[in-house]
Amino acid sequence: xxxxxxxxxxxxxxxxxxxxxxxxxxxxxxxxxxxxxxxxxxxxxxxxxxxxxxxxxxxxxxxxxxxxxxxxxxxxxxxxxxxxxxxxxxxxxxxxxxxxxxxxxxxxxxxxxxxxxxxxxxxxxxxxxxxxxxxxxxxxxxxxxxxxxxxxxxxxxxxxxxxxxxxxxxxxxxxxxxxxxxxxxxxxxxxxxxxxxxxxxxxxxxxxxxxxxxxxxxxxxxxxxxxxxxxxxxxxxxxxxxxxxxxxxxxxxxxxxxxxxxxxxxxxxxxxxxxxxxxxxxxxxxxxxxxxxxxxxxxxxxxxxxxxxxxxxxxxxxxxxxxxxxxxxxxxxxxxxxxxxxxxxxxxxxxxxxxxxxxxxxxxxxxxxxxxxxxxxxxxxxxxxxxxxxxxxxxxxxxxxxxx
Amino acid sequence: xxxxxxxxxxxxxxxxxxxxxxxxxxxxxxxxxxxxxxxxxxxxxxxxxxxxxxxxxxxxxxxxxxxxxxxxxxxxxxxxxxxxxxxxxxxxxxxxxxxxxxxxxxxxxxxxxxxxxxxxxxxxxxxxxxxxxxxxxxxxxxxxxxxxxxxxxxxxxxxxxxxxxxxxxxxxxxxxxxxxxxxxxxxxxxxxxxxxxxxxxxxxxxxxxxxxxxxxxxxxxxxxxxxxxxxxxxxxxxxxxxxxxxxxxxxxxxxxxxxxxxxxxxxxxxxxxxxxxxxxxxxxxxxxxxxxxxxxxxxxxxxxxxxxxxxxxxxxxxxxxxxxxxxxxxxxxxxxxxxxxxxxxxxxxxxxxxxxxxxxxxxxxxxxxxxxxxxxxxxxxxxxxxxxxxxxxxxxxxxxxxxxxxxxxxxxxxxxxxxxxxxxxxxxxxxxxxxx
Numbered sequence: 132x133x134x135x136x137x138x139x140x141x142x143x144x145x146x147x148x149x150x151x152x153x154x155x156x157x158x159x160x161x162x163x164x165x166x167x168x169x170x171x172x173x174x175x176x177x178x179x180x181x182x183x184x185x186x187x188x189x190x191x192x193x194x195x196x197x198x199x200x201x202x203x204x205x206x207x208x209x210x211x212x213x214x215x216x217x218x219x220x221x222x223x224x225x226x227x228x229x230x231x232x233x234x235x236x237x238x239x240x241x242x243x244x245x246x247x248x249x250x251x252x253x254x255x256x257x258x259x260x261x262x263x264x265x266x267x268x269x270x271x272x273x274x275x276x277x278x279x280x281x282x283x284x285x286x287x288x289x290x291x292x293x294x295x296x297x298x299x300x301x302x303x304x305x306x307x308x309x310x311x312x313x314x315x316x317x318x319x320x321x322x323x324x325x326x327x328x329x330x331x332x333x334x335x336x337x338x339x340x341x342x343x344x345x346x347x348x349x350x351x352x353x354x355x356x357x358x359x360x361x362x363x364x365x366x367x368x369x370x371x372x373x374x375x376x377x378x379x380x381x382x383x384x385x386x387x388x389x390x391x392x393x394x395x396x397x398x399x400x401x402x403x404x405x406x407x408x409x410x411x412x413x414x415x416x417x418x419x420x421x422x423x424x425x426x427x428x429x430x431x432x433x434x435x436x437x438x439x440x441x442x443x444x445x446x447x448x449x450x451x452x453x454x455x456x457x458x459x460x461x462x463x464x465x466x467x468x469x470x471x472x473x474x475x476x477x478x479x480x481x482x483x484x485x486x487x488x489x490x491x492x493x494x495x496x497x498x499x500x501x502x503x504x505x506x507x508x509x510x511x512x513x514x515x516x517x518x519x520x521x522x523x524x525x526x527x528x529x530x531x532x533x534x535x
Numbered sequence: 536x537x538x539x540x541x542x543x544x545x546x547x548x549x550x551x552x553x554x555x556x557x558x559x560x561x562x563x564x565x566x567x568x569x570x571x572x573x574x575x576x577x578x579x580x581x582x583x584x585x586x587x588x589x590x591x592x593x594x595x596x597x598x599x600x601x602x603x604x605x606x607x608x609x610x611x612x613x614x615x616x617x618x619x620x621x622x623x624x625x626x627x628x629x630x631x632x633x634x635x636x637x638x639x640x641x642x643x644x645x646x647x648x649x650x651x652x653x654x655x656x657x658x659x660x661x662x663x664x665x666x667x668x669x670x671x672x673x674x675x676x677x678x679x680x681x682x683x684x685x686x687x688x689x690x691x692x693x694x695x696x697x698x699x700x701x702x703x704x705x706x707x708x709x710x711x712x713x714x715x716x717x718x719x720x721x722x723x724x725x726x727x728x729x730x731x732x733x734x735x736x737x738x739x740x741x742x743x744x745x746x747x748x749x750x751x752x753x754x755x756x757x758x759x760x761x762x763x764x765x766x767x768x769x770x771x772x773x774x775x776x777x778x779x780x781x782x783x784x785x786x787x788x789x790x791x792x793x794x795x796x797x798x799x800x801x802x803x804x805x806x807x808x809x810x811x812x813x814x815x816x817x818x819x820x821x822x823x824x825x826x827x828x829x830x831x832x833x834x835x836x837x838x839x840x841x842x843x844x845x846x847x848x849x850x851x852x853x854x855x856x857x858x859x860x861x862x863x864x865x866x867x868x869x870x871x872x873x874x875x876x877x878x879x880x881x882x883x884x885x886x887x888x889x890x891x892x893x894x895x896x897x898x899x900x901x902x903x904x905x906x907x908x909x910x911x912x913x914x915x916x917x918x919x920x921x922x923x924x925x926x927x928x929x930x931x932x933x934x935x936x937x938x939x940x941x942x943x944x945x946x947x948x949x950x951x952x953x954x955x956x957x958x959x960x961x962x963x964x965x966x967x968x969x970x971x
Contacts, residue, residue: 136750153771157739161746182778194777198770245921264919269893272869273878275814277791281801281882282891287810290717290727295801295810296882298791300715303731306771310738315918317745318565322540322923324752330922338899341888342914345731346553348625353606354885355911356621361603361885362808366725374713374724381723383708389580389971413592416600446699453705455723457714458779458786461769466694472766485780487770491743492691495758496750 135162136496143226151232152199153309159202171207191480205505232260245331256329264335283340292363370421377433385451478503539566546655552581555659556626557737563629564916575963583617587966627931633941659687681757691763703733797845804865810882823875905930935964
């Protein structure tokens with residue numbers, strides 16, 4: 132029988148878009164019984180964001196949504212109605228965790244602050260993810276992936292020094308906050324085991340960036356050391372280090388400093404170690420010498436080889452490296468494919484979709500695909516009638532009055 | 536202070552550079568006892584710095600060139616540069632350090648004795664290195680049957696890339712992020728890279744460890760967690776990967792644009808390398824922005840009348856915004872934007888972040904005093920818990936700072952044996968003089 136570590140957890144999931152759903156997905160994928168609550172009209176905004184099969188928008192076929200919501204059951208509930216709130220409180224009674232990523236003012240304005248929720252179930256943990264946290268002067272500020280990455284994170288280091296720095300190409304800051312929320316949930320569960328009661332977990336995406344998604348923290352320390360800030364790195368300034376073109380693409384190589392000999396061995400020019408321009412760590416630190424090495428020795432060698440050839444040779448010489456693959460390369464790569472990185476999800480409306488599966492392999496309590504992402508309100512009958520004891524007629528009334 | 540939630544959990548780490556140390560930092564922050572196993576006979580480049588002895592002319596040049604990789608307090612590596620390294624400093628708080636020479640047979644045995652006292656063992660080395668050190672899950676399990684072991688190679692414990700050496704920035708390329716990032720008119724060699732896979736895997740490893748301990752507490756069983764940097768990152772890239780899968784189109788970079796909405800970008804401000812991010816997602820926010828810019832006439836401009844039009848004409852719009860933003864202070868704009876309901880905020884550099892009023896109000900940074908670096912500000916735990924007050928406890932450990940605690944306190948060695956271990960090259964607080 133399949134053993135999943137979190138099968139004993141009941142999670143009430145009020146999240147939407149990316150950060151919260153990614154966090155509750157991690158809990159669900161490792162076994163938690165996650166009940167996703169969506170608003171009746173349209174549901175999670177993620178349903179409206181693509182990609183869609185053949186670019187045809189359909190609220191049950193969003194690739195983003197289908198991936199972020201695997202293994203969750205789904206109901207609809209209008210939290211702005213009194214009946215909706217009372218139903219939510221019923222669900223709170225039997226939940227171990229409630230996870231949400233509304234604006235900090237939303238739950239209190241609905242009369243669902245932590246204090247009122249904890250009166251109903253003092254053992255429940257409330258996990259809140261927000262842009263800037265539940266307190267502080269920026270609490271209600273509007274932000275986005277790029278704004279939070281820019282303020283808290285490493286955005287300013289990405290790119291060349293003579294251009295504007297650039298954001299990540301997908302919503303990594305939001306997803307990182309999602310992972311943080313899954314970890315924080317576990318810590319709060321351990322705390323509950325000790326203390327016996329739940330509590331309110333406050334996750335600020337701004338702070339998860341500052342401490343630190345993309346090595347922001349090392350730069351924070353280094354800047355304090357020398358009371359200055361560091362520029363974006365000039366491409367090609369460090370010998371044998373950077374992204375270089377090759378015959379059919381690009382490869383990222385890190386073979387400077389103490390590792391430089393490895394690079395010379397790879398290109399068959401160990402004799403250059405005698406060359407005063409390349410002989411010492413200090414000479415290698417010189418940007419002009421780096422340019423000479425790249426133009427005269429490294430690039431001509433690289434341009435005769437494909438990125439996969441270079442990568443394989445580099446690894447034979449123990450050189451830190453990696454080619455620049457595109458999405459197609461990744462989805463069709465044998466290494467990842469053979470290791471079972473991708474799964475095929477069979478969804479009642481979207482059909483079969485191949486998507487990324489487990490983030491890690493747990494030997495005794497594995498990742499498992501138990502169910503595809505829910506269609507909007509898919510589990511209304513199961514939850515309202517079978518579990519909460521409403522009659523089918525009452526459910527129809529709830530539906531007609533816009534609660535469900 | 537009240538008991539922290541992870542108190543009583545002991546973690547032994549054999550981790551390098553960032554991904555592994557970041558995982559355990561998050562456990563140490565919440566009370567786990569994390570002991571780093573280090574070595575005075577070799578220096579793995581990157582973890583506690585690049586060099587045990589920094590050539591003086593190199594240190595001088597680093598200062599001249601403002602090189603972050605070789606930044607030490609006041610640009611001075613000092614006699615023990617391994618205790619003054621920025622990367623190590625950023626993940627080292629709340630941890631302990633013991634030195635064992637794992638290349639010697641006795642070192643292997645000492646590690647085994649330590650594992651007997653542990654709940655979790657975590658490493659992020661290339662699998663070959665672990666074979667060389669003769670450390671495996673099977674061995675750990677013999678010593679401590681319910682151990683949780685975490686292994687974090689770049690590409691996993693099987694398959695053609697198993698022993699490939701990569702840091703986060705290489706994984707960034709291999710998993711497809713580099714392809715969709717950076718200015719589209721630039722070649723890859725000028726787009727830069729990120730090391731985002733490291734902290735992502737580090738945080739996910741902390742999650743996985745807690746999940747495994749949750750299971751152990753119920754079942755009594757430990758397990759092996761295989762956390763390949765690349766494989767944790769691939770689900771984070773689901774959107775571009777599914778775009779390929781669902782449309783057969785290979786996504787490329789769109790720079791600082793958003794897929795659907797405009798204006799969206801990083802715009803120049805007053806001063807050197809100061810920028811503001813603007814992320815307008817609807818008409819109300821657009822109207823707010825025109826008011827901030829005092830260019831209300833743009834509201835009626837057919838080129839910018841709705842999201843689609845603004846997206847189609849973004850180049851002209853970006854130029855208008857840049858001309859205006861260049862005259863403005865990026866940090867002042869934050870408040871003004873928010874008063875007008877515009878999602879926007881400054882790109883903060885490290886010194887600006889340290890003095891950010893919101894983070895100060897939330898007491899995000901905490902000061903710890905360090906024997907060889909003095910007081911420094913460290914970012915706090917990554918989240919708050921309303922009934923579990925928390926603060927950073929100890930500064931990053933000096934190399935071997937907790938040798939006595941581990942050898943005498945945990946493993947029960949007496950002074951004589953301890954001195955012998957020092958002579959044999961296990962115990963020490965200085966890298967051997969022969970280490971480069």
